Amino acid sequence: MRQRSIPPIGPLAVTFVSLTLAAYFIFSAIQGDYGILRRAAYEAEADVLQRKLSTLQSSIAQLENKTLRLSDHYLDLDLLDQQARDVLGFIRPDEIVIQ
Amino acid sequence: MSYQDQRDLIHTGQGFIAALDQSGGSTPKALAAYGVDAAAFSSDAEMFDMIHAMRSRIVRAPDFTGAKVVGAILFEDTMDREFDGQSAPQYLWQQRGVVPFLKVDKGLQDTADNVQLLKPMPDLDALLQHAAALGVFGTKMRSVIHGANPAGISQVVAQQFEIGAEIIAQGLIPILEPEVSITISDKAEAENLLHNAILTHLDALPADQTVMLKLTLPETANLYSRLCQHPRVLSVVALSGGYSRAEANARLSQNSKMIASFSRALTEGLSAQQSDAEFNQTLGQTIDEIYRASIAG
Numbered sequence: 001m002r003q004r005s006i007p008p009i010g011p012l013a014v015t016f017v018s019l020t021l022a023a024y025f026i027f028s029a030i031q032g033d034y035g036i037l038r039r040a041a042y043e044a045e046a047d048v049l050q051r052k053l054s055t056l057q058s059s060i061a062q063l064e065n066k067t068l069r070l071s072d073h074y075l076d077l078d079l080l081d082q083q084a085r086d087v088l089g090f091i092r093p094d095e096i097v098i099q
Numbered sequence: 100m101s102y103q104d105q106r107d108l109i110h111t112g113q114g115f116i117a118a119l120d121q122s123g124g125s126t127p128k129a130l131a132a133y134g135v136d137a138a139a140f141s142s143d144a145e146m147f148d149m150i151h152a153m154r155s156r157i158v159r160a161p162d163f164t165g166a167k168v169v170g171a172i173l174f175e176d177t178m179d180r181e182f183d184g185q186s187a188p189q190y191l192w193q194q195r196g197v198v199p200f201l202k203v204d205k206g207l208q209d210t211a212d213n214v215q216l217l218k219p220m221p222d223l224d225a226l227l228q229h230a231a232a233l234g235v236f237g238t239k240m241r242s243v244i245h246g247a248n249p250a251g252i253s254q255v256v257a258q259q260f261e262i263g264a265e266i267i268a269q270g271l272i273p274i275l276e277p278e279v280s281i282t283i284s285d286k287a288e289a290e291n292l293l294h295n296a297i298l299t300h301l302d303a304l305p306a307d308q309t310v311m312l313k314l315t316l317p318e319t320a321n322l323y324s325r326l327c328q329h330p331r332v333l334s335v336v337a338l339s340g341g342y343s344r345a346e347a348n349a350r351l352s353q354n355s356k357m358i359a360s361f362s363r364a365l366t367e368g369l370s371a372q373q374s375d376a377e378f379n380q381t382l383g384q385t386i387d388e389i390y391r392a393s394i395a396g
Contacts (some may be wrong), residue, residue, distance in 0.1 A: 078118070078241050086207070
């Protein structure tokens with residue numbers, strides 16, 4: 001009696017699962033949260049934040065410089081004159097404001 | 100002691116240029132730091148008188164002479180007052196051998212092209228004639244550079260030299276002060292642009308005109324030595340702009356031809372309650388420290 005051939009289900013299943021996993025990982029590697037496309041977005045965002053950080057650091061340095069130069073033990077008279085005019089709107093007794 | 104003596108004293112530069120302002124320190128806070136609390140005066144006029152008393156005490160101190168303090172930059176209010184019955188500029192020069200300068204700028208415009216230009220000075224000529232009559236030797240005006248912007252820097256230098264020409268026409272020597280902010284990241288580049296712009300204008304100056312320069316201590320040592328030796332430059336003074344005294348002194352010593360010009364009030368450590376001897380000794384130490392740094396270069 002001729003034996004009926006049973007299809008090789010095991011290997012097929014393994015192949016199918018492998019292909020599925022491969023496709024999933026390839027997809028994740030490109031589109032996933034930690035994929036290449038998202039990495040580019042992260043890098044762009046990091047660049048923006050880095051620039052914002054250096055801007056903030058620069059203005060902190062400027063403010064620290066002004067604070068030092070307007071402190072009792074330093075008192076830069078030129079800067080005092082400038083800030084009194086710019087910030088407080090002061091002028092000297094013999095000056096007039098033309099608007 | 101003549102005008103030529105004043106030029107020689109500034110040119111040889113064995114000392115520093117101090118800032119001497121009455122109204123700059125006339126706030127109650129400054130008086131409190133000097134040991135005079137608000138109860139001691141009841142009006143602005145009395146407050147100004149007290150500050151002026153402190154100023155008078157400073158200029159009469161034994162160490163406040165041309166031997167160490169070659170010049171003093173006055174604000175207008177101080178120029179119009181008197182020391183020991185003599186006009187402040189004349190007293191400084193005739194009694195103390197200190198060359199008087201006057202700060203003439205009226206503040207800065209808003210930042211544009213990374214720089215702040217000088218505000219207009221409508222009655223500059225009248226002020227200069229008044230100052231010359233009182234014996235003032237020169238003037239000072241300050242603009243500020245906040246970045247290495249070629250267009251902005253050339254505007255600053257052009258304005259300084261243009262107003263400088265007006266000042267020279269009235270017989271005074273202008274101190275041109277384009278300050279480079281010490282907190283900017285491209286300071287070295289800004290200083291190179293500034294150096295080249297100034298050099299161009301100096302070369303264009305007529306042979307009978309002389310200026311002084313007040314420049315921030317540079318990133319590159321001796322960057323301004325060519326300006327120091329330029330025939331149209333009487334002296335180049337260094338501006339600390341916020342560097343600590345130690346760093347300013349260290350940088351100053353790397354720039355051999357520059358002398359110090361600290362805008363800082365000389366009132367550090369001084370107090371109304373001190374005896375004259377203590378007052379003079381404290382002031383003498385401050386003057387001596389800045390003097391040593393200035394000639395160390």
